[in-house]
Amino acid sequence: MKVSLFITCLCDIISSDVGKDTVEVLEKLGCEVDFPEQQTCCGQPAYNSGYLSKSKEAMKQMMKAFKDSEYVVGPSGSCVAMLHEYPQIFKGDPDWEEEANKLAAKSYEFTQFIVDVLGRVDVGSNFKGIVTYHSSCHMTRLLGVKDAPKKLLEQVEGIQLRELPLCEDCCGFGGTFAVKNPEISEQMVKEKTEHIMETEAEYVIGGDMGCLMNIGGKLSRDNRDVKVMHISQVLNS
Amino acid sequence: MPIKLGEASYKERIQSGIENDFMRGAVSSAQGRFRSGRLKAAEELGNWEDWRTRGEEIRTHTLENIDFYLQQLSDEVSKRGGKVFFAETAEEANEYINNVVKEKEAKKVVKSKSMVTEEIGLNEALEEAGSEVIETDLGEWILQMDEDPPSHIVTPALHKNKEQIRETFASKKGYKNSDMPEELATFAREQLRKEFLSADVGITGCNFAVTESGAITFVTNEGNARLVTSLPDTQISVMGMERLAPTWEDMEVLVSLLTRAAVGQKLTSYVTAITGTRLEDEVDGPEEYHLVIVDNGRSKILGTEFQSALHCIRCAACINVCPVYRHVGGHSYNSVYPGPIGAVLTPLLDGYDDHKELPYASTLCAACTDACPVKIPLHEQLIRHREIIVEREKKSPKSEQMMMEGFAQWASHPAAYKLSARMARTSLKPWTKDEIIKNGPGPLKGWTDVRDFPAPSKQSFRSWFKSRQKKERGQ
Numbered sequence: 001m002k003v004s005l006f007i008t009c010l011c012d013i014i015s016s017d018v019g020k021d022t023v024e025v026l027e028k029l030g031c032e033v034d035f036p037e038q039q040t041c042c043g044q045p046a047y048n049s050g051y052l053s054k055s056k057e058a059m060k061q062m063m064k065a066f067k068d069s070e071y072v073v074g075p076s077g078s079c080v081a082m083l084h085e086y087p088q089i090f091k092g093d094p095d096w097e098e099e100a101n102k103l104a105a106k107s108y109e110f111t112q113f114i115v116d117v118l119g120r121v122d123v124g125s126n127f128k129g130i131v132t133y134h135s136s137c138h139m140t141r142l143l144g145v146k147d148a149p150k151k152l153l154e155q156v157e158g159i160q161l162r163e164l165p166l167c168e169d170c171c172g173f174g175g176t177f178a179v180k181n182p183e184i185s186e187q188m189v190k191e192k193t194e195h196i197m198e199t200e201a202e203y204v205i206g207g208d209m210g211c212l213m214n215i216g217g218k219l220s221r222d223n224r225d226v227k228v229m230h231i232s233q234v235l236n237s
Numbered sequence: 238m239p240i241k242l243g244e245a246s247y248k249e250r251i252q253s254g255i256e257n258d259f260m261r262g263a264v265s266s267a268q269g270r271f272r273s274g275r276l277k278a279a280e281e282l283g284n285w286e287d288w289r290t291r292g293e294e295i296r297t298h299t300l301e302n303i304d305f306y307l308q309q310l311s312d313e314v315s316k317r318g319g320k321v322f323f324a325e326t327a328e329e330a331n332e333y334i335n336n337v338v339k340e341k342e343a344k345k346v347v348k349s350k351s352m353v354t355e356e357i358g359l360n361e362a363l364e365e366a367g368s369e370v371i372e373t374d375l376g377e378w379i380l381q382m383d384e385d386p387p388s389h390i391v392t393p394a395l396h397k398n399k400e401q402i403r404e405t406f407a408s409k410k411g412y413k414n415s416d417m418p419e420e421l422a423t424f425a426r427e428q429l430r431k432e433f434l435s436a437d438v439g440i441t442g443c444n445f446a447v448t449e450s451g452a453i454t455f456v457t458n459e460g461n462a463r464l465v466t467s468l469p470d471t472q473i474s475v476m477g478m479e480r481l482a483p484t485w486e487d488m489e490v491l492v493s494l495l496t497r498a499a500v501g502q503k504l505t506s507y508v509t510a511i512t513g514t515r516l517e518d519e520v521d522g523p524e525e526y527h528l529v530i531v532d533n534g535r536s537k538i539l540g541t542e543f544q545s546a547l548h549c550i551r552c553a554a555c556i557n558v559c560p561v562y563r564h565v566g567g568h569s570y571n572s573v574y575p576g577p578i579g580a581v582l583t584p585l586l587d588g589y590d591d592h593k594e595l596p597y598a599s600t601l602c603a604a605c606t607d608a609c610p611v612k613i614p615l616h617e618q619l620i621r622h623r624e625i626i627v628e629r630e631k632k633s634p635k636s637e638q639m640m641m642e643g644f645a646q647w648a649s650h651p652a653a654y655k656l657s658a659r660m661a662r663t664s665l666k667p668w669t670k671d672e673i674i675k676n677g678p679g680p681l682k683g684w685t686d687v688r689d690f691p692a693p694s695k696q697s698f699r700s701w702f703k704s705r706q707k708k709e710r711g712q
Contacts, residue, residue, distance in 0.1 A: 012658055019698035019701070035702045049623060050627035050633065054642065065651075137600070137604070170602035177600045179684050181598065183252065184251060184565060188564060217684070217688030218687070218689075
């Protein structure tokens with residue numbers, strides 16, 4: 001199966017290891033992964049801040065980049081959810097409506113793709129450690145991907161999963177919210193990391209680098225001994 | 238007090254909310270109770286999503302035919318001896334009500350809980366005209382004594398605890414007993430009973446106006462709306478123009494959603510319905526009944542992308558799940574309508590000038606949208622507000638505008654993007670130590686003020702992928 005990787009700008013530039021693990025897991029599952037080089041950012045930072053026309057420029061670039069792809073798979077529920085908003089954003093635009101519909105229809109979040117399209121829950125990974133899972137808001141509420149990551153994690157050999165209290169609560173990232181409202185964001189991520197500490201987990205796992213960078217940044221600031229990992233890194237272990 | 242509560246700046250309000258440990262503890266524990274209550278009540282009902290869909294359908298249909306239903310309501314209330322007044326503005330509503338009170342030579346007015354009367358500043362208007370106004374909802378009564386605005390639309394005194402309430406009762410009413418809730422409630426009941434019996438006019442809000450029969454309905458747990466509507470000879474109900482339910486069947490669906498979504502109750506202790514005055518063949522009812530239907534900016538929302546914000550049934554489920562509300566509290570919103578629905582409604586009713594920060598007081602986590610019993614897409618409406626603030630009102634900061642201009646260039650030019658991916662690590666090097674940035678420059682500052690930022694990867698993904706392909710090809 002041919003898969004085009006939608007790397008997301010965060011994973012491309014800041015956390016490239018996540019991209020490598022994503023590629024390796026997909027290949028292990030028999031996918032042929034290519035990387036359309038014309039891709040940039042999904043446009044979410046501008047779109048969510050109210051800069052609709054600016055965000056559209058990024059979106060058009062993405063539609064061009066993935067025009068010929070069969071499947072588009074990205075290691076972020078939030079960025080993929082953004083692609084799924086394109087049809088609504090370009091509705092009635094004669095030049096882009098069809099492209100927007102096509103891209104949304106073939107785009108999947110990484111774990112969603114493995115479970116729903118490839119039909120796999122056991123990817124043959126082995127990871128020793130006590131982990132807790134943070135379910136990111138956009139992945140669960142906007143994209144509707146709730147169970148796939150958990151199904152995959154449950155099958156990882158050696159893993160000990162601990163339930164995160166109030167795991168559905170936002171970590172306080174919210175894209176530009178984190179820098180526009182740092183005071184509130186701080187309180188939210190503080191509460192999130194406190195719940196993580198309550199689980200006594202060694203690792204906190206998530207499916208979105210935005211949230212993980214926020215949670216990880218707070219854990220690191222407070223010198224907490226909990227490591228942050230993207231789910232692709234666990235599945236590639 | 239009109240919609241806006243005070244003059245403190247957004248940052249000041251946020252800060253004082255965050256520093257108020259007591260309030261945050263109270264809000265957090267109340268949110269916990271309400272949230273689990275809602276989920277449990279929804280589960281017990283079995284098909285919650287179907288109920289939400291039905292609720293949304295009823296509200297959509299009603300708002301799309303609001304002219305017809307307002308006319309029907311007006312006709313039915315008039316038939317039953319009531320007088321109906323359409324108030325375009327808060328001032329018109331207050332003036333009408335003041336005139337009724339004046340004509341009756343009324344001294345004392347008792348009120349049951351009503352958000353729309355908070356919105357139009359009715360109490361202040363009545364007091365200025367010389368009337369004594371007594372709030373009879375326990376929470377509202379406490380706040381009235383403290384001259385404190387509500388911080389929540391269902392449980393207005395959410396931010397206070399029993400010790401503070403005891404203090405208020407003691408200093409304002411000479412209360413001498415303990416802070417046991419039972420003793421506090423007994424005292425409030427004794428005090429309020431006297432007020433009910435001596436009141437000349439009763440004023441209520443309205444949960445739903447059933448248009449087919451002209452009935453105004455209220456859901457309460459204390460029964461105070463029942464006393465307000467039973468004792469005084471003159472009755473006035475005030476309602477936002479959208480609070481309509483075409484039929485009793487619709488009202489039953491909406492009440493079922495409301496009480497469950499609000500506090501996880503199957504039903505409130507009291508559901509009261511009143512229809513007009515005492516007619517010739519009837520044994521009870523008021524001598525005079527007035528229904529004041531308030532527009533105050535609502536009709537401007539009709540037909541816009543925000544129309545579904547008028548579907549709101551004021552259950553506060555969005556407020557109860559909002560993590561931003563949890564940390565800053567209701568007063569930080571500086572509006573009688575706090576939380577996600579407040580961030581949507583307030584700029585619509587009172588303009589952007591005083592409330593332009595509210596649509597940004599959300600991470601867009603969509604917990605509100607998920608919780609809403611009538612499916613208002615709250616987080617999407619917050620984005621629509623942001624678009625208006627940026628593109629129509631042009632009220633976003635200059636620095637942000639420049640940054641977004643740069644973003645658009647960067648994201649639409651792959652070569653520029655690629656270059657930045659290559660340069661990111663190097664350009665942040667001066668601020669990087671041990672792969673961590675603790676004191677970031679420019680836009681990173683807000684981030685690193687509260688948490689660390691990771692150093693960009695040594696090699697971008699795209700560069701890794703390319704070199705890997707080359708290796709595979711044996712180049």
